[in-house]
Amino acid sequence: MQQTPPHHLDPLLNVIPEGVRRVHLIAVCGTGMGALALMLKKIGLEVTGSDAGIYPPMSDLLSESGITLLEGFKPEHIGDADLVVVGNAIRKENPEALALGERKLPYCSFPQAVEGFFGRGKRTVVVAGTHGKTTTSSMMAWVLEYAGLDPSFMIGGVLQNFSSNCKVGAGDFLVVEGDEYDTAFFDKGPKFLHYDPEVTILTSVEFDHADIYRDLSHVVSAFTAFMKKHRPEAAVMAGPGENVARVVAQAPCDVFTYGFRGAPVWRPEVIKDTAPETRFRLFYQGRLYGEYTLPMPGGHNVENAVSVIAACHRLGLDRGRVAEALATFKGIRRRQEIRGQVGGVLVMDDFAHHPTAVASTLSAVRSFYKGHRLVAIFEPRTNSSMRDVFQEAYTHAFEAADLICVRMPPHPEKVPEGQRFSSEALVEALKCSGKEAHLFPDAGAIVNYFQSEARAGDLLMVMSNGGFEGIHGRLLTMLEARQVSPALSGVGKP
Numbered sequence: 001m002q003q004t005p006p007h008h009l010d011p012l013l014n015v016i017p018e019g020v021r022r023v024h025l026i027a028v029c030g031t032g033m034g035a036l037a038l039m040l041k042k043i044g045l046e047v048t049g050s051d052a053g054i055y056p057p058m059s060d061l062l063s064e065s066g067i068t069l070l071e072g073f074k075p076e077h078i079g080d081a082d083l084v085v086v087g088n089a090i091r092k093e094n095p096e097a098l099a100l101g102e103r104k105l106p107y108c109s110f111p112q113a114v115e116g117f118f119g120r121g122k123r124t125v126v127v128a129g130t131h132g133k134t135t136t137s138s139m140m141a142w143v144l145e146y147a148g149l150d151p152s153f154m155i156g157g158v159l160q161n162f163s164s165n166c167k168v169g170a171g172d173f174l175v176v177e178g179d180e181y182d183t184a185f186f187d188k189g190p191k192f193l194h195y196d197p198e199v200t201i202l203t204s205v206e207f208d209h210a211d212i213y214r215d216l217s218h219v220v221s222a223f224t225a226f227m228k229k230h231r232p233e234a235a236v237m238a239g240p241g242e243n244v245a246r247v248v249a250q251a252p253c254d255v256f257t258y259g260f261r262g263a264p265v266w267r268p269e270v271i272k273d274t275a276p277e278t279r280f281r282l283f284y285q286g287r288l289y290g291e292y293t294l295p296m297p298g299g300h301n302v303e304n305a306v307s308v309i310a311a312c313h314r315l316g317l318d319r320g321r322v323a324e325a326l327a328t329f330k331g332i333r334r335r336q337e338i339r340g341q342v343g344g345v346l347v348m349d350d351f352a353h354h355p356t357a358v359a360s361t362l363s364a365v366r367s368f369y370k371g372h373r374l375v376a377i378f379e380p381r382t383n384s385s386m387r388d389v390f391q392e393a394y395t396h397a398f399e400a401a402d403l404i405c406v407r408m409p410p411h412p413e414k415v416p417e418g419q420r421f422s423s424e425a426l427v428e429a430l431k432c433s434g435k436e437a438h439l440f441p442d443a444g445a446i447v448n449y450f451q452s453e454a455r456a457g458d459l460l461m462v463m464s465n466g467g468f469e470g471i472h473g474r475l476l477t478m479l480e481a482r483q484v485s486p487a488l489s490g491v492g493k494p
Contacts, residue, residue: 020082025049026096027087029058035154035166041065042168050077075099085113092185109184111194126195128178129203131357136304138332141175146325160330190222200236201307205243210389227251237310258306266310268302275368293327298364339472342479344456353382353465355393362400372459376401379464380409387419395429404437443469
């Protein structure tokens with residue numbers, strides 16, 4: 001049996017070898033690995049990368065930055081690299097992984113490289129949790145930037161304020177998402193164990209990633225391990241929920257709670273929740289702390305903003321600058337992102353796929369865009385959503401939608417037959433609960449359906465963590481064609 005090569009870096013030390021000049025990344029075209037490659041290039045290293053699928057836009061972005069891209073996985077791709085970074089999609093049988101052991105080359109995981117190259121000596125802010133990591137860490141990065149602190153950051157989504165998901169700043173701060181997914185084939189612990197935060201924001205703890213976690217208790221144990229490794233002088237901003245409370249009880253540092261319910265240290269109160277902005281008051285230890293404007297919908301985004309405000313208070317930032325920054329936050333691509341509007345039909349894109357995220361997003365959009373018919377177009381595509389673990393939960397996740405369109409899972413063979421999620425069963429359950437719901441084999445069938453069914457005032461909310469066969473652009477193209485030739489729509493026909 002293939003053993004883990006002996007020259008990987010200690011997964012808890014994040015010590016990068018001296019004199020590294022050339023770094024090779026295996027599986028370079030993923031969102032995180034691609035961002036890491038760009039950051040390594042930015043600090044003056046020679047960077048190469050290999051992947052099985054090299055395609056735009058990531059391939060263009062990497063090539064334009066002077067990073068050499070190599071198609072496929074071959075031992076010779078590693079060349080004379082001083083260090084190899086192994087993506088967590090890579091298995092130990094990968095030809096380049098095997099070459100690491102044969103050639104006794106130093107290698108490390110993605111989070112080790114992030115911490116080792118960019119976290120040492122920095123004041124690190126880690127955003128962890130089942131939901132809200134990308135939005136919250138993006139807010140945090142923008143606030144620090146707006147305050148003139150020139151942070152470094154690496155985030156799992158493209159920040160509209162930066163048109164990027166990463167930055168190497170000259171300031172003292174590093175903002176990263178603390179991912180609970182496993183690290184690499186030689187380190188099956190969660191990625192967040194590799195970071196050393198001064199402040200952690202923990203948004204939520206729920207069961208997810210059914211491909212690597214057995215159940216909720218398994219997830220809780222992972223987050224608990226992360227909490228226990230905090231330094232006593234660190235601080236944790238703890239979101240709502242019993243699971244979060246269980247986890248942060250193990251933190252050996254200051255913990256500050258936030259949220260709408262109970263009696264948290266930081267409690268918001270919504271004043272206005274209709275487009276184009278949400279306004280809220282914030283109370284700290286029972287006293288009014290400030291009033292804020294957020295150009296985003298939903299109580300969940302208010303809580304995300306509150307966690308950032310609380311973190312900034314701990315870090316000593318000026319509260320007025322923090323308020324100004326949040327008011328100018330442009331959001332993240334694929335998080336309630338408006339892709340276009342044609343003929344009064346609004347097409348919106350969102351990354352939501354976990355039942356809790358689906359429910360909170362739809363509820364937020366329903367409140368923010370009053371008077372619209374809210375249409376949820378859902379693709380079950382993640383490792384968890386294609387399994388039956390959330391079959392019942394999805395039945396209740398679409399309550400805020402007026403119409404639900406469910407696609408068949410795109411690659412059902414990835415899940416054992418007896419464990420598969422059923423789109424048919426979801427549609428039938430939604431119908432039984434009184435909802436209008438329809439089943440579709442693919443994106444093309446959904447586009448064809450809306451050629452006659454879409455009407456002015458519709459908000460088409462596309463929900464998927466993938467490209468969904470380019471459905472956003474296809475919907476807009478269809479709607480534009482319908483404008484040119486109204487007879488195509490069938491609108492007004494008896």
